[in-house]
Each structure stands twice: as structure tokens, then as C-alpha cells.
Amino acid sequence: MVYGTAHRIVRDVHLAEEVAQNVFTLLAKKAAEIVPPQVVAGWLYNSTRHLAMHCVRSEQRRREREETAAAMHMNQSEADPAWVSEHLEEALSGLEASERDALVLRFLEERSLRQVGVELGVSEDAARMRVNRAVEQIRIVFQRRGTSVTAVGLAAVLPTVSSIPSTALAATVTATGMVAVSSLGVTNGFAAAGFMNLKALGLAAALATATAVATYLWQAETIKASEARLADQSQLVAGLEGDIARLRQADMDQRRTIDRLKLAASESELLRKRIAMMIEDSKTKADLQGFGAPLALSAGLSISGARKSWLRLDEIQDRGASTPEDAVLTYYWALWNAKQDSYLRIVSEADRNRIEASPMASGWFAAYSNTHKTNISQIFLNDVFYLGTQFCDVQIEESKSSGQVKTIWLSLKVEGDRWTVVGSPRVSRTIQVFEVGKRNPAAAGPKNE
DSSP states (O other): OHHHHHHHHHOOHHHHHHHHHHHHHHHHHSGGGOOTTSOHHHHHHHHHHHHHHHHHHHHHHHHHHHHHHHHHHHTTOOOOHHHHHHHHHHHHHTSOHHHHHHHIIIIISOOOHHHHHHHHTSOHHHHHHHHHHHHHHHHHHHHHTTOOOOHHHHHHHGGGGSSOOHHHHHHHHHHHHHHHHHHTTOOOHHHHHHHHHHHHHHHHHHHHHHHHHHHHHHHHHHHHHHHHHHHHHHHHHHHHHHHHHHHHHHHHHHHHHHHHHHHHHHHHHHHHHHHHHHHHHOOSHHHIIIIIHHHHHHTTEEEOOOOOSOEEGGGOOOOOSSSHHHHHHHHHHHHHTTOHHHHHHHBOHHHHHHHHHSTTHHHHHHHHHHHHHHHEEEEEEEEEEEETTTEEEEEEEEEETTSOEEEEEEEEEEETTEEEEEEEEESSOOOOOSOOOSSOOTTOSOOOO
């Protein structure tokens, strides 16, 4: 269908083959773009029609240029076709093989420059250059023999001497046939005519067969090349699919690893909270030292040694603030002795700023100090619970004047080189791990220099 459509339009065997080849080459390039509802046969017909019409226009323009050029130079130097035909073979034998092949294809077989390029495996421009060089070499040979002719004039004459005229061919075939018939002793004119008809039919059939075989071989080669390209593309697609599968598996493995890490972190946080609750629920000193202490240490906490005796408030001195115990004793000393300046130095900066900003700070501190001096006679520092290196809680037992003993808690934190009391004493205690230390701070803390 493709070759027939092209031949109906261009009306030339070689041009029709060229158009068919270009159509199938285009089909191989755009095969992936032809999808339903587009019909392959319709696409082939439209492509053949467009390429054939373009080829007709190009061939027509080429012939017009050649005829114009030949007419322009005919008057300057017109070659004798008979003389050129007589000396052409000798001139051709002196050319290089590549140039001779180009000239034979162009003039003796009357191929287009594009067909010459395809046959030689070069571009159309390269084929044109080879043909021009061959014509120029023949012109030089003829000039040396005394015949001056231009390259354009020679190019115009060569097609006329490229082959035997059709009338001569017919006469030759007829004479050959008659000789063959007479040699067989056949004298009947009808028998001779029948022999000639059979001869012509055989020649036509051989030509048609050769054309069909050439077309089949070209189409088979084109299909083979297309199948090879499709096989390469299929192999590439298979490789890409394998890469995608490996990436998906790696992503799944990474997600599972992240989920396991999240679960481990959640379990670790839950264990830390349970340990803190167990320490909080410990009621006695024996529980803390025998069972609670290991749990506290595994949670990042530290427990200092307990005080061994009660301390009367009227005997306590200003101990500074290098350790949590000293800071607590200085705190009670300032309250018992109404030392407001010492009290403000021992509390945290936030509490100090809040107290100093209050218009009733002096009156409040006097009442707060008097309450402690009236109600509390002595204290017992039970234990210190370190929450990292910057925070701790101190367990204190206060002995009331009425004989009642009450357990309270004070929270302390480090500010600069001092331990400071944060907030007010409280009866209940809730552990809050502000910062988990990397070393045991039981014997550490800021030191006075």
C-alpha cells in the first residue's frame, strides 16, 4: 500500500522506493505516538502522501535548476554527445572508485542526489560534492584531448549518452529474436510474434520479480531494525522497573527502621516515667536506699547522704550556697533572723524580681519571717534528690513548736556559681526532670571561690 501510493504520486520507481523507505523510517521513530483511535493504515497513507508530494516538488525544483543552468551554459561550450559517448569509458576508468560510483549512479542510472547519498552511505551534500568532483575530473581529461567543455555542459550531456536509446534496444531485441527463430527453423510469422511476446513478458516478469524481491528485502531489514530497537527499549524498561522495585524495598526497610526506633524511644520514655513514679511512691528512707536508689540512678537522678541530727534554727549560721544543703540552711537562717537581704540573695532571680517589684515586700517578709520563727524550732535535712546537674529537690522535716513534725520540699537550681531556692516550700512533691546530667552531681555543684 505504501509503495503503491508513493508510485501513483511520484510516478518514478526510485523515488517511490525512497518515499516508502522514509515512511517506514518515520514509523519506527513515531511508533509510540500512534495510539487508538488512530489507525496505523490511515497514518501510513497520510505520511506517504505528504512525503511523496514533497518529493515531487523537490524533484521538480531540481530539474528546473538543472535545465536553467544547462541552458545558460549551452551557448558557451556545447559538448558533442557522440564524441563524449566515444571517450566516456576511458575517462571513467581514470577516476577514483568513490567518484566513479557517484557519477555512475547520478547520470548512468539517473538517480537523485538523495538516492546517490543513500546508496553510498553519505549525506545528500556529500554525494553532490562527489558528483561535482567526478564531472570536473572528466572535463579536465576531455580538455587535455582538445575538447573544451564546461562542467555544467558536460553534466547536461552525460544523461543523453548514459544508455542505448529505446529504439535501438527494441531493434536489438527484435533482431535477436528473429535470429533465434530462424535458427530454430520457424518461419511462421505468427510463431515469431508469439515468441517475441513471450520474450517481452518474461523480461517484464523478471523486472517485476526483482523489484518485489528488493522491496521485500528492504521491508524485512526495516522491520528487523525496528524489532531490535524495540528489544533494546524493552530491556531498558525492564532495568528501570527493577531499579524502582529496589528503591521501593529500600524505602519500606527505612520506614520499618524508623518505626522500630520510635517504638524503642516510646518504651524508654514510659520506663523513665514508671521509675519516677516508683521513686515518688517510696515512703521510707530504707526504700530509697535499698530499692529506690538504683531506680533513681537509672533514671538520671542522684541521692545524697541524709543528715543525722536535728538542727535548731537559732543555732544555724549563714552557710553560703555552694551546696544545696548550705543553701537550705542559709534560707532558714535568713527567715529566722529576719535577714531580708540574705533572703533575697538565696532565692532565685525570678522570685527576687517578683518580691522587689511588690509594693508590700517589706511588710510581707517581716510577717513571713515571724511565722517561721514562731512555728518552727528545728529542721531535719532528710535527703537531696538531684534532677541532673542544675536542679534538685531537698526533703526537709520541720519540727513545730507544738511538737508536730511536717515533711516539706524545697526546689533548688543553679544560677551562676550558687544554688538558689525556687518558689515556696510545699508539702507534696512532683518530680520534674529539667535536665538529665551526664555525671553524678551528688558531690558536685557550684563552689564558692
